Amino acid sequence: GEDVEQSLFLSVREGDSSVINCTYTDSSSTYLYWYKQEPGAGLQLLTYIFSNMDMKQDQRLTVLLNKKDKHLSLRIADTQTGDSAIYFCAEGAGNMLTFGGGTRLMVKP
Amino acid sequence: DAGVTQSPTHLIKTRGQQVTLRCSPKSGHDTVSWYQQALGQGPQFIFQYYEEEERQRGNFPDRFSGHQFPNYSSELNVNALLLGDSALYLCASSHGLAFSNEQFFGPGTRLTVL
Numbered sequence: 001g002e003d004v005e006q007s008l009f010l011s012v013r014e015g016d017s018s019v020i021n022c023t024y025t026d027s028s029s030t031y032l033y034w035y036k037q038e039p040g041a042g043l044q045l046l047t048y049i050f051s052n053m054d055m056k057q058d059q060r061l062t063v064l065l066n067k068k069d070k071h072l073s074l075r076i077a078d079t080q081t082g083d084s085a086i087y088f089c090a091e092g093a094g095n096m097l098t099f100g101g102g103t104r105l106m107v108k109p
Numbered sequence: 110d111a112g113v114t115q116s117p118t119h120l121i122k123t124r125g126q127q128v129t130l131r132c133s134p135k136s137g138h139d140t141v142s143w144y145q146q147a148l149g150q151g152p153q154f155i156f157q158y159y160e161e162e163e164r165q166r167g168n169f170p171d172r173f174s175g176h177q178f179p180n181y182s183s184e185l186n187v188n189a190l191l192l193g194d195s196a197l198y199l200c201a202s203s204h205g206l207a208f209s210n211e212q213f214f215g216p217g218t219r220l221t222v223l
Contacts, residue, residue, distance in 0.1 A: 004151070035214075040216070041216055042113070042199055042214035042215050042216045042217055043152070043199065043201075043214040044214070045211055045212070045213075048211075088151050088152075090151075095140065095142060095157055095164075095165065095203065095206055095210070095212070096142075096154045096157065096165050096167065097142075097144075097152075097154060097212065098154065099151030099152050099153070100151050101149075101150055101151045102149075102150070102151050
């Protein structure tokens with residue numbers, strides 16, 4: 001079955017870059033996603049990458065996909081205190097998303 | 110545009126009871142998916158509705174059922190509640206069934222089963 005794994009916690013200083021990693025198992029995934037969840041809020045889609053791409057950049061966000069190793073990463077440049085949240089990667093086949101357990105990002109001033 | 114709305118925001122039930130959660134999709138969206146997010150975990154897909162029919166279903170028992178209305182709003186029903194059903198229930202809407210369609214999530218309904 002599908003399984004998506006992430007490290008639990010990441011702490012960085014304001015202004016540094018953050019890199020959140022994710023591994024997945026379902027090679028049939030068409031899209032891979034990064035969502036952000038702030039306390040008491042639903043999930044906000046940050047970015048996604050099609051499975052035949054290696055990299056996607058969107059302002060401060062860079063997504064890298066290593067399809068051979070089934071490894072996905074999200075780099076946030078110039079991390080701000082407002083970036084503190086839980087980040088989920090998810091793989092999609094059809095409209096069904098399979099989420100990882102989430103990485104809590106703490107940004108220290 | 111109100112985005113995806115869910116009601117109620119919080120709910121407390123006891124074991125064995127039944128509960129109904131409601132979701133209104135974002136304007137222009139016709140597909141609704143439901144997810145269960147237990148504390149400290151990622152969301153798990155329950156099922157998806159399109160054209161008033163269940164189209165896909167995750168690994169959840171028949172105690173979980175749903176409905177979609179002609180105006181695209183949806184309900185999630187859970188019968189014979191268990192303590193383990195305590196979670197944040199998220200609704201997501203999208204337009205159609207294409208893989209690339211972005212799913213917009215609501216703020217969720219937090220269900221506590223005592």
